[in-house]
Amino acid sequence: MERQGLNVKVSNNDCKSENISRKRKLAEHRKSLPVASVENLLIQEVLRNDTLIIVGETGSGKTTQIPQFLFNAGFCRDGKAIGVTQPRRVAAVTVAKRVAEECGVEVGQKVGYSIRFEDVTSSSTRIKYMTDGLLLREALLDPYLSRYSVIIVDEAHERTVHTDVLLGFLKKVQKTRSRSLNDSFNTENVNTNGLVLKKGNNGKYVSSLRQHRGRKLPPLKLIIMSASLDARLFSEYFGGARAFRIPGRQYPVAISYTRKHVLDYSETTLITIFQIHLEESPGDILAFLTGQEEIESIENLAKETIQKLPESKRNLVVIPIYSALPSEQQLRVFAPTPPGVRKVILATNIAETSVTIPGIKYVIDPGFVKARTYDPNKGMESLIVFPTSKAQALQRSGRAGREGPGKCFRQYPEDMFYKLEDSTKPEIKRCNLSNVILQLTALGVDNVAEFDFLEAPPRQAIFKSLEQLILLGAIANDGKLSDPVGHQMARIPLDPIYSKALIVASQSNCLEEMLITVSMLSVESIFYHPREKQEEARAKMKCFSSPEGDHLTLINVYRSAVDFLNKKKLELNKDKLEKSLRKWCKENFINSRSLRHARDIHSQIRGHVERMGLPLNSCGDDMLQFCRCLAGSFFLNVATKQPDGTYRDFASGEVVQIHPSSVLFRKKPDCVIFNEFVQTNNKYIRNITKIDRLWLLELAPHYHALKS
Numbered sequence: 001m002e003r004q005g006l007n008v009k010v011s012n013n014d015c016k017s018e019n020i021s022r023k024r025k026l027a028e029h030r031k032s033l034p035v036a037s038v039e040n041l042l043i044q045e046v047l048r049n050d051t052l053i054i055v056g057e058t059g060s061g062k063t064t065q066i067p068q069f070l071f072n073a074g075f076c077r078d079g080k081a082i083g084v085t086q087p088r089r090v091a092a093v094t095v096a097k098r099v100a101e102e103c104g105v106e107v108g109q110k111v112g113y114s115i116r117f118e119d120v121t122s123s124s125t126r127i128k129y130m131t132d133g134l135l136l137r138e139a140l141l142d143p144y145l146s147r148y149s150v151i152i153v154d155e156a157h158e159r160t161v162h163t164d165v166l167l168g169f170l171k172k173v174q175k176t177r178s179r180s181l182n183d184s185f186n187t188e189n190v191n192t193n194g195l196v197l198k199k200g201n202n203g204k205y206v207s208s209l210r211q212h213r214g215r216k217l218p219p220l221k222l223i224i225m226s227a228s229l230d231a232r233l234f235s236e237y238f239g240g241a242r243a244f245r246i247p248g249r250q251y252p253v254a255i256s257y258t259r260k261h262v263l264d265y266s267e268t269t270l271i272t273i274f275q276i277h278l279e280e281s282p283g284d285i286l287a288f289l290t291g292q293e294e295i296e297s298i299e300n301l302a303k304e305t306i307q308k309l310p311e312s313k314r315n316l317v318v319i320p321i322y323s324a325l326p327s328e329q330q331l332r333v334f335a336p337t338p339p340g341v342r343k344v345i346l347a348t349n350i351a352e353t354s355v356t357i358p359g360i361k362y363v364i365d366p367g368f369v370k371a372r373t374y375d376p377n378k379g380m381e382s383l384i385v386f387p388t389s390k391a392q393a394l395q396r397s398g399r400a401g402r403e404g405p406g407k408c409f410r411q412y413p414e415d416m417f418y419k420l421e422d423s424t425k426p427e428i429k430r431c432n433l434s435n436v437i438l439q440l441t442a443l444g445v446d447n448v449a450e451f452d453f454l455e456a457p458p459r460q461a462i463f464k465s466l467e468q469l470i471l472l473g474a475i476a477n478d479g480k481l482s483d484p485v486g487h488q489m490a491r492i493p494l495d496p497i498y499s500k501a502l503i504v505a506s507q508s509n510c511l512e513e514m515l516i517t518v519s520m521l522s523v524e525s526i527f528y529h530p531r532e533k534q535e536e537a538r539a540k541m542k543c544f545s546s547p548e549g550d551h552l553t554l555i556n557v558y559r560s561a562v563d564f565l566n567k568k569k570l571e572l573n574k575d576k577l578e579k580s581l582r583k584w585c586k587e588n589f590i591n592s593r594s595l596r597h598a599r600d601i602h603s604q605i606r607g608h609v610e611r612m613g614l615p616l617n618s619c620g621d622d623m624l625q626f627c628r629c630l631a632g633s634f635f636l637n638v639a640t641k642q643p644d645g646t647y648r649d650f651a652s653g654e655v656v657q658i659h660p661s662s663v664l665f666r667k668k669p670d671c672v673i674f675n676e677f678v679q680t681n682n683k684y685i686r687n688i689t690k691i692d693r694l695w696l697l698e699l700a701p702h703y704h705a706l707k708s
């Protein structure tokens, strides 16, 4: 006993001194960041300008430090908060954790984060990191964003559709809040924005939002940040807003290029990983790839190669990260590596901006990214692999110089870099806009075509998406949200076509089945077919296959997994249960990560529909009923067989083929609904169910009776 007590005492002391030295290190690190030298100047600029554009090298401290400067300068007096938006969930979570640690608080207290389906904030949260999409959702409940004194839109160069919509919306909120500002402040020491500027004892500027009369709001300060944005474009959009440049960078990153064009970037990436591992000094590796399937294939090849290395060189671990991975699995990449082990992270562009992955010294950038494209003429959206922009290449190399000097290996010749586009084409110009239009309409924007966008999307895309929303019954003839369907759809955080499917299903007695379907459709590839075990995998898939098509097949997989868990629940604890599910998945050639993600989405969306009061009903064994419900939900995506065995998409007239991964690939029914259009060398449709064409006349006459 005594011994144990002694041990505890010693380790407590160890802990304490470890904590103190960690705190000291963090404080020193903060002081060493380039942004630290301009703290005062920055605060003055924010006080003087309602909108400020801040440009500073990657790693200079923008995301983690500027919100803390603003907090210390008094921007959260009166209970107001500073909101910081990020294009990606993983960045919002990890940055919030880091800033909470720097402030010496638990995440969720003074510093918190909020992302779709996860809110780690409290009434005492004053610095809140969140995704840009989440702030837009918050605006539905609080159109003046009244709880915020400052909004920082970080990584604005990414130009995600949410960032662009948010900027237009924030511009509007700023105008409204400025108008509502009571002008009877005490004018002494007050600048034009109604903020009091005082120099504090420590020589730092401190602002105070003077108590305003009545319930009027102080102006909303807006900061737009990035390492690589077109400051002029943003400045013009915000009426000549001031741009502030943070001088200096933290650590140098040496860039190298290939001598020749590479034919297969996956192969060269794999080779480069092992060259670094065998020849370079210690430090972790981050390699950028384009998607889950590519990552999984390189992950397997890398693991096989590691096994072939001499024992002493097998100290390399491979960790994947992509957006379809559940949050806690994504966070695995941030765990420190044990001494003597090198990790290689295979990432999509999810790890491109904002995140700091401890230990990364080497970046491999093949120069490609998978991005959405949209053809408004055909109403078809597809994912295509494109070369990155210069801005993306700079962000990627920036991940290497965050804890010390780093190296970036670009897998293309140097002259290629200069040929890249400066910045990424804004997503709003290359995506289906139905989600944007639904959100803007819910925010009270009646004429989306006239909305003040930073760069307007093609008018044709607006009209096409508007037409889709009208056909789905979300928007009424007067351009407003329909009641109740449009309002319900705007509340469900899914693509409008899936939100509508849930509403249709609740009216057709099969909401349970549709909930499973949309959850499974929201993740990437449930089945995996390893090259060397194609036949075995195909045989296993047959056990789940439904002759009706892929939707019912997905339901079969989900229900089999739930049955398996229910059977084992009594014998195993939670950890062992998950482990045995993973084994079950492996035996059945099911991607356990995707299945887990689908289960998460299912439970979260289920919560939403329950709160909305939709009846959680099931059609039981009546699968005909469910297939009719699929037809009534996805009537915009119909394809019919042609004499030569190909299909014609009903809406666009395009010739398409059933994707080889579909259970209907060989069966070729006369008429199908589908959920995905994929363009590779051929045009494919994926996630398909056979239907009776006559159902469409009955279930969606407003579209099919007119078009037939």
Ligand SMILES: Nc1ncnc2c1ncn2[C@@H]1O[C@H](COP(=O)(O)OP(=O)(O)OP(=O)(O)O)[C@@H](O)[C@H]1O
Binding pocket: 033, 056, 057, 058, 059, 060, 061, 062, 063, 064, 065, 094, 095, 098, 226, 227, 250, 353, 354, 355, 356, 358, 398, 401, 402, 403
């Ligand atoms: N989670 C973390 N773990 C360890 N160090 C971190 C973490 N987050 C930030 N840092 C350190 O703080 C520095 C500043 O990070 P910050 O994200 O504020 O920079 P930034 O200027 O916003 O960069 P970027 O433009 O790339 O987002 C990083 O270079 C890194 O050294």
